[in-house]
Amino acid sequence: MNKALRKTVIAGNWKMNKTPSEAAALIEEIKPLVKGADCEVVVCVPFVDLHVAIEAVKESNIKVGAQNCHFERSGAFTGEISPVMLKEMGVEYVIIGHSERRTYFGETDVTVNKRTLAALNEGLKVILCVGEYLEQREQGITEELVAMQTKIALQNVTEEQLKNVIIAYEPVWAIGTGKTATAEQANEVNGIIRATIEKLYGKAAADGITIQYGGSMNAANATELLAQPHVDGGLIGGASLKAQDFAAIVKAASV
Numbered sequence: 001m002n003k004a005l006r007k008t009v010i011a012g013n014w015k016m017n018k019t020p021s022e023a024a025a026l027i028e029e030i031k032p033l034v035k036g037a038d039c040e041v042v043v044c045v046p047f048v049d050l051h052v053a054i055e056a057v058k059e060s061n062i063k064v065g066a067q068n069c070h071f072e073r074s075g076a077f078t079g080e081i082s083p084v085m086l087k088e089m090g091v092e093y094v095i096i097g098h099s100e101r102r103t104y105f106g107e108t109d110v111t112v113n114k115r116t117l118a119a120l121n122e123g124l125k126v127i128l129c130v131g132e133y134l135e136q137r138e139q140g141i142t143e144e145l146v147a148m149q150t151k152i153a154l155q156n157v158t159e160e161q162l163k164n165v166i167i168a169y170e171p172v173w174a175i176g177t178g179k180t181a182t183a184e185q186a187n188e189v190n191g192i193i194r195a196t197i198e199k200l201y202g203k204a205a206a207d208g209i210t211i212q213y214g215g216s217m218n219a220a221n222a223t224e225l226l227a228q229p230h231v232d233g234g235l236i237g238g239a240s241l242k243a244q245d246f247a248a249i250v251k252a253a254s255v
């Protein structure tokens with residue numbers, strides 16, 4: 001497996017944090033700190049911050065993402081946002097299937113697949129999240145579960161479309177808990193995801209796909225995690241809200 005074949009992507013997942021004015025200020029703070037980074041830098045902001053974020057990142061190396069999208073283009077889905085709307089705004093990335101969406105908002109593997117297809121069909125890049133609960137890890141089913149989540153999410157996604165997919169392995173027990181997976185655990189599961197991609201799409205696709213780790217990644221542990229052969233970046237929650245910490249992770253990914 002050759003790491004040089006794939007792009008390293010550091011994406012901030014701001015979750016439900018920052019008003020539009022706060023978002024603009026944070027991006028202004030991040031911009032000079034990540035300038036010239038040797039990896040892709042993305043900030044995934046709340047829907048209402050997308051407009052100011054897209055303005056703020058102009059003439060910088062930062063890309064903007066949303067944190068979810070619906071699977072229909074338009075219609076009677078009160079409170080939802082469609083991929084067409086995101087695309088027209090100039091949004092480039094969208095997180096799909098984050099564990100908080102699965103846990104609190106009833107997302108299933110099937111709706112994750114529908115949202116993934118809809119986003120890809122609209123030309124968005126998808127950061128697809130998979131990962132196990134602590135109980136599932138203890139039951140010894142992480143491998144099967146993550147492979148299954150990956151397979152279902154990618155149903156009917158073509159090999160061409162897969163080029164616009166990043167997979168984020170996020171063990172649920174590590175998200176927002178300060179309990180990071182060890183570098184070995186992250187590498188092992190990312191490797192399982194890559195093997196799943198190889199079975200579905202072949203070796204070239206498996207070698208080319210970016211697989212991130214997410215879950216309490218921070219300035220202190222990023223270097224070790226990112227040094228793993230199967231870890232091609234990070235999806236960063238808490239630490240992405242502090243410009244210096246986020247920039248330190250970007251720097252760790254840029255070597």
Ligand code: PGA
Nearest residue numbers: 175176215216236237238
């Ligand atoms: P965390 O969140 O870095 O705060 O653990 C990661 C995520 O949920 O994407």
